[in-house]
Amino acid sequence: NIVYLNGSWVAAEDAKVSVFDRGFLFADGIYEVVTVYSGRPFLLDEHLQRLQRSLKALHLQHALDLDYRQLIAQLIERNQVDNGLVYIQVTRGAEAQRSHLPQTEMTTPTIFATVSPLTPHWDTPEPVRVCLLEDIRWLRCDIKSISLLGNIMLKQEAANRGGAEAILHRNGSITEGTSANYFAVRDGKLWTAPADHLILPGITRIWTIELARQCGIEVIEQAFTVNDLDTLDELFLTSSSREIQPVAQIDDKIIAAGRVGPITQRLIEAFHDSKR
Ligand code: PDD
Numbered sequence: 119n120i121v122y123l124n125g126s127w128v129a130a131e132d133a134k135v136s137v138f139d140r141g142f143l144f145a146d147g148i149y150e151v152v153t154v155y156s157g158r159p160f161l162l163d164e165h166l167q168r169l170q171r172s173l174k175a176l177h178l179q180h181a182l183d184l185d186y187r188q189l190i191a192q193l194i195e196r197n198q199v200d201n202g203l204v205y206i207q208v209t210r211g212a213e214a215q216r217s218h219l220p221q222t223e224m225t226t227p228t229i230f231a232t233v234s235p236l237t238p239h240w241d242t243p244e245p246v247r248v249c250l251l252e253d254i255r256w257l258r259c260d261i262k263s264i265s266l267l268g269n270i271m272l273k274q275e276a277a278n279r280g281g282a283e284a285i286l287h288r289n290g291s292i293t294e295g296t297s298a299n300y301f302a303v304r305d306g307k308l309w310t311a312p313a314d315h316l317i318l319p320g321i322t323r324i325w326t327i328e329l330a331r332q333c334g335i336e337v338i339e340q341a342f343t344v345n346d347l348d349t350l351d352e353l354f355l356t357s358s359s360r361e362i363q364p365v366a367q368i369d370d371k372i373i374a375a376g377r378v379g380p381i382t383q384r385l386i387e388a389f390h391d392s393k394r
Contacts, residue, residue: 120196122189122231127196130232139228141209143216145265147228148172152190152204153358155238155393159190159204160358164321172262173208181208181227193233201238203359206231207264236359238393243386245366245378248295248355249281250344253288253316260315269296283355285368288316291341295355298363299323302342303352303381311341322356329388335381347371352379362386 119130140146150169153160166186173181190204211225255268273296276284283295293311294300299320302309308330313319327337342350352374353365362385366376373379378386 119232120193122193122229124226124229127192133230135228135230136212138212138214138216139209140211140213140220140225141207141228141264144218145263145267146176146220147207147209147264148176148178148262149205149207149264150262151358152206153236153238154194154199154202154204154233157194157200159194160393161321161325162187162190164324168262168319168321169206175258175261176210177222178208178210178227181229184229189231193231197233199233199235201236202233203236204231204233209264239361239363239386239390243361243363243378245364245374245376246282247280247367247369248283248285248353248365249276249279250347250368251275251284251286253286253293255286258315259293259317260313260319262318272296279369281369283363283365285353285365287344290343290345292343292347293317293341294320295357298355298357298360300342300353300355300365301326302346302350303354303379304346304350306381307336307338308381309338309340309342309346312339320356320358322358322361325392326356326362326385326389329385329392333384333388335384352382354382354385362389 120127121130121133123133150165152165207230209228210220211227213221213225251272272284286293294317311317330337355363364378364382
């Protein structure tokens with residue numbers, strides 16, 4: 119497993135980062151995850167745009183110049199990956215001592231990238247159970263920050279309740295999952311939360327919206343509410359690693375008779391076809 123760290127290609131076990139790295143001390147950094155299908159990064163332009171947005175949000179100017187396209191190509195090549203997940207993380211870097219205020223001019227960012235194998239969902243994925251939980255995260259969920267404590271606490275809580283994911287609500291509106299966006303189906307239309315500061319603007323979300331429109335399915339970018347949950351016909355999650363993941367159950371409420379609903383199935387097939 120060859121990883122990239124600050125301009126070098128090294129074996130994963132030889133990649134070392136300072137304990138004074140602001141990523142380690144403050145989670146002061148951002149990340150990006152890109153799927154690789156048949157040796158090619160999927161929706162790369164969109165992922166690189168989001169990476170640039172994240173870097174700009176943190177004023178990580180020094181990290182903007184790197185050729186990430188080339189980096190990802192090399193990562194795939196060196197690791198001989200067919201289907202996989204690329205992980206890129208950029209932190210503000212190491213400083214002489216711990217101080218909340220970044221000493222930006224003196225710091226070089228820490229740039230790390232790795233790739234791991236992934237088994238894509240070629241066929242129908244198994245529908246999962248999710249748990250409805252209050253969204254306790256901060257108000258800049260649109261930044262793909264490595265500071266994921268809220269997400270992790272919620273994922274753990276969902277797991278403790280027997281859920282594969284959580285469906286989060288804030289002030290009565292469903293925002294997203296802990297590491298995925300959601301789509302609700304009602305009366306043949308798709309509903310998903312708007313891409314504002316309360317959710318991560320998922321690349322799979324955007325692609326699903328595009329595919330739905332190609333299939334002639336109307337998409338309403340408006341949050342589903344907790345009160346609406348009783349009226350939904352189908353529900354699925356989207357993320358780079360999960361693609362389109364059908365949901366069979368929210369807590370004890372069964373959805374689409376616990377099966378993959380027809381609209382979800384159509385989009386799974388459209389998604390699969392779009393990978394070629
Ligand atoms: N998670 N919302 C959150 C909070 C996420 O962490 C993710 C992705 C998504 C979906 O985004 P995309 O479709 O671009 O993958 C939505 C990644 C995969 C992760 O944390 O590993």
